[in-house]
Amino acid sequence: MKKITVSLALALAALPGFAQESKNAAPAKPEYEFTVIKENPITSIKDQNRSGTCWCFSALSLIESEVMREKGIDSLDLSEMFVVSKSYHDRGIKYVRLDGHLNFAAGSSFGDVLHVIEDYGIVPQDVMTGLNYGTALPEHSEMDAALKGYVDAIVKNPNRTLTTAWVNGLDGILEAYLGEIPEEFEVDGVKYTPESYRDYLGIDPSDYVSLTSFTHHPFYSQFIIEVCDNWRWDSSYNLPLDELMEVMYNAIDKGYTIGWGSDVSEIGFSRNGVATVPDIDKTPAAGSDQERWIGKSEEKDAGQADKPQEKVITQEMRQDGYDRKTTTDDHGMHIYGLAKDQNGTNYFMVKNSWGDAGKYNGIWYVSDAFVRYKTMNIVVNKNAIPKDIRKKLGIK
DSSP states (O other), X not given: OHHHHHHHHHHHHHHHHHHHHHHTSOOOOOOOOOEEEEEOOOOOOOBOOBSSOHHHHHHHHHHHHHHHHHHOOSOOOBOHHXXXXXXXXXXXXXXXXXXXXXXXXXXXXXXXXXXXXXHHOOOBGGGOOOOOSSOSSOBOHHHHHHHHHHHHHHHHOTTSSOOSSHHHHHHHHHHHHHOOOOSOEEETTEEEOHHHHHHHHTOOGGGEXXXXXXXXXXXXXXXXXXXXXXXXXXXEEEXXXXXXXXXXXXHHHTTOOEEEEEOOOXXXXXXXXXXXXXOGGGSOXXXXXXXXXXXXXXXXXXTOOXXXXXXXXXXXXXXXXXXXXXXXXXXXXXXXXXXXXXXXXXXXXXXXXBTTOTTTTTEEEEEXXXXXXXXXXXXXXXXXXXXXHHHHHTOO
């Protein structure tokens, strides 16, 4: 008891000093303040949850915005799992044809969504939710494993000759988890098939192109981006970095939105809704750890956000990141607007598919420097590309 009393007395004696220290502590540092420059319509934030389907959520979000722009409607909700089911069907067949020498996993590409819409059509979300396994949000780990185990067993080909049943078996697994593919459905009293609904919405997959910027292939040509998720082997047009960025700024300005594939494993891609490329190499290395990373507090201009200066991104830096695999194909998102922070830095406004995560409830503000550095590819309506750049690419 005596020891406890002494400890308590010491603690109480320390409180005045602690209170004085808190009172004299530096004021809270200001946060980012964003001003919207241009914001194009998007549909509601979705949550891919525990599924590797960002490619589908982001590409369909792009298509939804395109239909809203073209038809002048206020909202639209298309079925991601219709696309995922058809994608896995096509992928399974190709995987077996190639004796298993193909990436067979949850990830894919924007182009995959366009192929599915072109070949099979599309349906509304309420016609096929894809949640046939007892959870309120996507939970795909079991399904992914079951599908991989199945196609690997088929690749081993125990009969030495494939039966006529194995594709039905693949589709049976997909139907058990994601639901039956509807042959016909009704919207606002009108009956549609997936193909006729696509046509009613006016979706033409040939209107969309993939663009990138790397130097290991010639500019103004097309090449297949060498990432595992590009299992359909779709080609992208290759542009110099400044022209790629010109396309993106022009698209937003003209009312278009952008499918954006990026590396999000970078230290600058925060989980709180902001992505930058901090120039940490130029910050002072001496002194405290705080000084090392963000500089001395007195060096900061009053009223500015507490962030280090960003790196100046070059074409060579992009290529080095890709070649050395410090830039990786991580995540697909949907760019729909442009904003500035209080220091005048441009940020692209990005709709994510992580639900209402982050400070901005599912929206990320991604700096110009981050987009220049870590973009793998973008998908845009070809009419969003400035005419002189379209001419260089041979796009009509």
